[in-house]
Amino acid sequence: MPQFDDLTAYLLTEQDARKLWREEAARLKKAVEDYDSSLSFSNKGFFDDGNEEGYKNLAKLAEMILAALSLCLLDNECIYVEFCKPLANRNRVEKLIQQARVSQTNGEWEESGQTSNRTSILDAIYSLVDYISAVLARLISQVATGRCWCDNVVAVLTQRVTKLKVLLLDMQTNTVISCQAGEALLNETDISNRLSNGILDEEECEEVLRMIDAETKEGLATAAEADAARYCVDQNRLRSGIDTIIRYILLSLRFQNRSGLSGTSFEICGMVYETGVEDFKALLFQDLDLEYSASSDQDTLNTAYSAFSILNRIMTQIDEKENGKPPKSSQTNKSLQTTVEWTYLEADKNNSCPNPATGLVYDASQKKCLVAVRAMEDIITAMIPLLLTSPMAVANLTSYRTMMALTSDTQNSVRPFKEKNYTAFFRMYTNKFEDDSKTWDVMRLSTAVDKQVFSRCALISGKDFSKRSDEKMAAKMAEVMQEMDRWVIDETGVTVACKFQVCSVLIVAFIIAGGGLSIMATGNRITGVDPSNLSTYLWVVAGVYLLICKSRFVEDWPWSDFLHFRVRCRSVSELHNISGINEQFIMAKLLHDERGGSELKTRGPYNKAFLQRDSADGFSIDCPLQMKTLLLSGLIMLKVVTPRGHALVCLDARRGTELKVVEHQGNQAQEHLICEDIHKLQDRRGQKKTEDKSRLQLMTSRELKWKRVQGVYSDMNAEFV
Template sequence: MASAPQELSLLHPVNHTNLAAYPSTTAMSSKSASGTTLTPLGSIPATNAGNSRSASLRNRHTAVVDSSIPSKVSVVPPPTTTQLPHINTDDVFKAAFPLQDKEISELLDCDYDSMASYHLTPDEEAERVRAEINRLVSIVQKNDNVLLFTPRNDESLAALKASKYGYVALADAVANVLRALRICNVDNDGISLLNAKIDITPEKFRVAIARLSPDFYIKKKPQTTQSGQVAAAGAPAAPSYESCCDLVDYLTASLARVMTQMANGSSWHNSVLGVLAKLAAKMKVLLDDLESNCVTARGNGEFTLESYLHTFGNSNSTQETQVPDADSIFREVSKSDDQATFHMHCIEQQRIRSGPVRLLKRLLQDLASTNNESGMPTTAYEMLSVVMDTGYKGFKAHLCQDRDYEFSSTSDPHDLNFAHPGFNILIESIEHIKTLNRSTPSHQPVRSPSKDATSLTTKIEWGYTTDGPIGKNVHGASLKSGLKELKLHTMGEISSVMIPLILASPHLSHISKSFFHMFYLTADVAEEVRPYPETPYNAFIRLYTSKFKAPSAEGVLRLADATHKGLFSKDFLLKPHASRGGIIPTIKGLLPQKRTDPSLRLLRLMDEMSAWVYVETAVIVQCRFYVFTIMTLAGVLVGGGLAIGLTLETRLEGVDPFNITVYAWALAAFLALVSKSIKVRDWAWADFLRGRVLCRSVSELSSITGYSDQLILAKLLHDEKESILVTRGPYNSVFERRAERNGDGFSIDLPVKTRTLLLSGLTMLKVQTPLGYGLVCLDARRGRHYSVVCHRGIGDKDSEELICQDIDRLTASNSNKRKGSGAAVVTLPMKWSKELEWRRVEGVYSELDAAFV
């Protein structure tokens, strides 16, 4: 990568020092640097087998982690952001080492993220964690500066060309960092298992130990230096120690900035930064000799498991296949008055670590992209994240397609708020990379592993706004007018985009929200911890490579194409199919209204439909004009007939004029009865005379209002979360609040179409099943929390899914009907079920006029 502009500098310039200068971690030893005999982490001496769990872990000294290798962070003022309050590094240090203030000094050998087993003294640990804290606090305090994964030298991972070998090198480095994180988790879980078993069971702990086996990982040992030479086979050298540490720095810096921008509060900031600093420091020590440290961690874990079984018995471990919800346990413990025991300390450490550790683990897993179920190579991918207004009246929905071609979504406003910091970092990084590349037109990556990898290109397409939709998205017009595109040249640029994009995904934002929810409810009442106010925004981010190919299955649309075409836009409701004949007759008048400005038409529609009143089995609609018209005509007939009788008298010989009056009155009654019954099945006179009607089905509501049935269904789906309306069949499968069998409710007697489902936040995804193809619904309807559709949808499922089975056979059957009778609608049965199993997700179902029955 070209040299950075002069305005760029290191946020925390600390000399890089190889771990070779520190105490060796190459060989296993039973003694610490001070000569004290060590007991594997979390172990229980045999003599204490009958004691309580809080009496364990007394025979070793705590040691620490490496943290003195901060990576380069570009400092360029982007658009101004809210400055965080001052964060005191001493307070963060106390949060990282809470037992430093305790009088019970023997507890110090049992702290979480201890490094005693890896031959570091407490002083070395404190020094390295202190350096990490200084680095993270500096990055957080200067939150108006851009975070970039920039190379420290020409041989760094970030300097690699954006090629096949660059992606391989990134995957190897991520695998090493993930392995180091698993060691940290095994060490901490050993303490929790023996002292405060909340989110860990013996069986889960045994699996975690097994995952440290070399069979689970790439057999490449990190090197202390990197020559930059490419192997004879064309593959790059194994990721160097420095490159792995640079990646740790950027990951923890990104997490620190994102999490501190989610919420404000000293306890929140101190806890998050303290946990991340300790994790970063420890992972750097582990990365220095990963294979040897894995052996040490496995030995410690196995000893801990044996100690647990010796203390509590084997029957207890085999029965506890799952544990209660961790959040509920944290809440109950927070009410306890016993805050001085080591047991409580272990619970508190698990509480503050649960969020950052889960986020970092998931971030690394998504970054590694080890899922091969998509059938595409590592260099062929398309990542997409879209935040947009959709549905009737508009609500925010976040749809995501990850690197493995799996789909997730959320429309929960709090999830969207917690995703916003990730988008902020992402947009700032993109804009700065764009500026940097423009200022250096001859920009070329320093390292170019091979000539045959030049055919691969990586690009990002983006749009972001806080003041309305992206581009001119009217009537489903393309979003292209509001999007920009940029080519990425190095793995540093790709990582600077991909990592914030993952942090802004629905899954990670949901984890963040859940963690904050638990943290707030279990924090001390005197601590002020509040999320930052919500800021409306729309975003379209698409990161893809030239090797990515669109799905080949028939009837499939890419999520990016569906978004470009505006299929999720609320303006799509105003296309001619949304009302009969391209006009919108309303309950306020009988004459069709001419086309006007789309925004005005939408406002008028929302105003009219907002007057609807929901009861459990019907929708009450005001129709005073209709009733007034009918009653006026009937009144004219009644009055006219009476006038004829009184006026004619005997002028017509042989004719009683009042017979004409009777006929006129009968006609008036007939007109009133027919007009009252032709639109709804049962219209009480009391409601009729009050100018209102109780519509008990979609067809009745469409007949009364003149609106398209699909527009009405979109409105009902939009309001379902907040209404009390109970629906019944025959086509109410898509609704959640359904009447019991043979129960009363509002009848969904017209089928919903694919385009209406898309507008309501329900995306039908085509999946490959053993016997053909099926459909699974990605549910992002209004207010819905995190939803996901992954490859390999098999086995036991927690909840039912909205599915359609064997659609290829049904589609073929409908095709034959169309040839014979000219019918144009594909009808597919939909139901809630756990029985559909699939191997791979193909994409968005593209038959927009398919009707689901």
Template sequence: MGMGMGMGMMPMHQQREGHQSQYRKELDVLINTQDHTEDLYLADNAAIFRFTSSSLFNVVYPLMASGESGFPIDGFDISTVTYQGGTIDFPLPIYVHQNRGGELEGSSYLGFTKHAYLAFAQVKHAVEGVQKARADSINTNKPGSESRDTSSDSIEAHELESGTLLTMQLQDGTSEPSEPGVDQPVKIRLTNLGEIIAIMIPVLLTSPDVVSRLQSSLRSLGDLLSINAEEKLTPNPPEFTAMVSIRTRTFQSASSSCLPEADFRPLSLSLLAHADRQISHPKVPTSTAAWDSASTATIKQRILEIQKRRERLAQEGREWDMEEMAVRVKCAKYVYTVLFCAGIVVAGGLVCGFTVGEQIAGVDPFNIAMFTWLLAGFIILVAKSIRVVEWPWRDFLLGRVTCRSLSELRDVTGANEQDLYLYLLTKESETVLITRGPYNKMFVRREEHSSGGFSIDIKPEVRTLVAAGLILVKVSMQDGSALVCLDLRRGSEKRDVRTSIRHSGNEAGDHVCRYPPRPGDRIQDVELSRAPVWAGLRWNKILGIYHAADRKVR
């Protein structure tokens, strides 16, 4: 037997040497042989290997524990959210990812969100597989379920209490207008290692590193195959919103971002993951638990009202003429109504003058007519001045008004002021509008002189900035805390702005709030400013996404 083993089996080091010599021979042949087809073969394999190896690395590496977050090894919240920002006629899909250490990265590039949809679809498929396996297991164990003792029930209850929570929601653009934000996300408590691995790997595929590598690999493959690989090999995803999160019970208990009184949240619990709370509604204050306590029918009704409000604004906005310094709005209906009312008053005075005649002794009836003329003129002057500061007679008679500030535009159109701010901020790249203060810090084209420019004289709310792609992140410093702004608006990848944030870093030249408002402060507004290059803001830890939805920003 020993002889047979010695003849039939070769020592491991000799096997490795044999393989290495075989590889060496193959390499020598490939190097010495001038064959163009073999070069293409090697290039194709190198491109495929580069994508698979880097994707595998980006999946395995996040599984390693990191001490930067300050949480225990089993305390983490890995989340990815894609929400629909912008306006009805200028939608802006925004992607944000939070890794195991709590660091954030995002993008609004359409090609990026297009490829991210594939990863979300894989997560949904994995969740459906886990649900099916559980259903099959329940059906298999159902006959013997009555024989279980109470101790096993208590163990299962303990496992459910201390397990890992998966939250997943994926909605495409085929939903009804009243549906987004209403359907409850799928929540599964993962209690064994098999389920965690089955879900964790697809969730990690939603990370920006994997999506970016997929983009670059498809681009390289298209160069090799002389085709547009992104169009040929990537299905066109629908307009969608998605949220996926794996959060452990340890993170829930150890992180201060999960406390009810905290003004910051992890990505999975933040405003970004609640699309129904990103738009203000007068009947549902977001500062309370009104959305959570409201019925599904009530929430649908409120969202439908918001949807109609934004659709009406988008329809009216198409008829506006945006200049560099003003926005010109057609208001013929308003002008004709004012003129009609003034005409009725004048006609009433004339009729009174002719009908009364000399019936009233000592009274000239045409004095009443003269008074009605004065009254009609006063009505027109008030109607011209109550909405805008200056309204030339020519524009008035042509049925149009020139608005030189956001408050004037609100008064003329009757639209919600936060919707108007979002509309102008989102469509800034398509217009020639130049803005001026006092609250135009978020706009790119700003007029430094107070004499010119369209005045942004209404403060935006935090949720309005979130809908526009501007996300405030709370960070911890040695002498307190601060807010750092992530700019994920369209075209941000071409501008020198911050689209990601790490635990240790500095901010210079971008929007920051050095002293966030506290409950006892007299002024509760978020004061944003540009950090000077010579005095960059330095922090040592990310706390979470700022969660004060209805707080004003100046």
């Protein structure tokens, strides 16, 4: 069978390769099994303080490792070309060769500019590779259990790390070797561009296997060739997740300045919070380039728990280390300072965590730990696991685990660990970023948390949220939730039990009608009054009162429903009139349930945020959505820069979302909920000098083009129509 991540082409014997594999395997095994041991990046010979030079050196190291990773992918792609042509892709091979040429340039830079420090640079690169792989190995072991998962994936990681180190010894020479092999195969072999890329999902792998079986049945491939091709598909499955995650980390460490700021002016923020209704939990992330991603899939959040748990342990040890250091007197106001603040709570470890009885959720804007990280070693130690909490990383790892679970046998099944109830907030930033962002008219993710705009109690409590106790708000919300759970929702309406309203109306009507009956008993004792006429009049009044009360709540209330103490509401306003629940919370509930299998179909005029719409006979969304309602439902409005000014783009993190990303240079392949030309609407409102709320027009579109994401929209009083 072909050997993936083979080292023999780079002048290493098989015996030397096995020795290196055993050493790397022992190191990663220790990182996995000794969970209580601390993980840290250590290389005092190359890095010193966390200054601009330190960040530039980190970016250069990441670039070198990324170049070596491209060579690893190129060599494996050449195996596909030779042994499994349906899996190979000509465009991808050519792209990897081009990336390898760029890596050769990086090697020339290293030799010409850093010859005297080559040993220290190599040591720093190896230390960075060791730390990334150790954190990744520990994360893999805590995501799921099963020999098929842990043993195979860690073995693949061992081979990949070993080859990266061998390639980095002499990037110039190794680049020439790899590129020549790739070009020779392209010239000798005819392969197509049928598949989009070399990292396949499960469906594409199954398609390749079907093609292999078909060729075998038709006699176009021998049994040995078919076995080798199937082996290639299995190896592609094993390596796909590792390649994606390592590449994501290295690309993030290059500090490409896509946000328009300098490389040392950044903020990374990741949080898991509970909001909306029921047990809705979401993972939000703001990366180095100020791009935003989100996930609310339960499997992804379960994977994120392991990543945040590892990060919390690492930050605790950094905090203890920094507290033991003497204060640095040479620190000036103009020098670069990196700070980390965080909050992490688990339900079974801290009494302040979410209380199942009351639904009380910890407020992530309070009780934060704060540490100023001075050494570049500690900055790297914290940054790597923080990047692994990104929805992009944990969603890819979750998909990777799912694919491994589907392909494992019954004896070696892959089983995820039990879900945990937790909240987390981690933020790393520099003082330079704080200075640069002071004049921004948008909120960063951390600012939104501090202002409690994601708090589920805010909608229930109103403007005086800070004056009320969390316990009262949680109890009130639990009561409202219990009432809403009794609603019966169908395609066109919501049926609500209304015994109190019906009884109160009937009692008043019976009192009026009873008064008429009592007048009949007076007989002729009242001079000049006909008791029967007066009784009839009162009975008519009682009937009119019944009709008025029925029409007051809903447009159409059949007597059958009325006498069964229920009412079918066809709009948000009707549902509010009957239940007394805030219109915004009703819409938050409907938005939340829509991703949970709700059959309700909506119609206008304000139903743009709903997925199931354009129904002429649906449930009417007749109240404008407010900004807080969107946030509570998992819809985050982000302000972006467009060729015509500014617009809003929605980051959809509603229940069940596996992964959503809003990045710079918007992708037109995806449909987004947007609001165009908000600056014109704001200018028009300013010219009228009105105090009314901003009313922004929502729409869904693939056509909006934007250049840069600025942050979370800050107008909490805006209404969306």
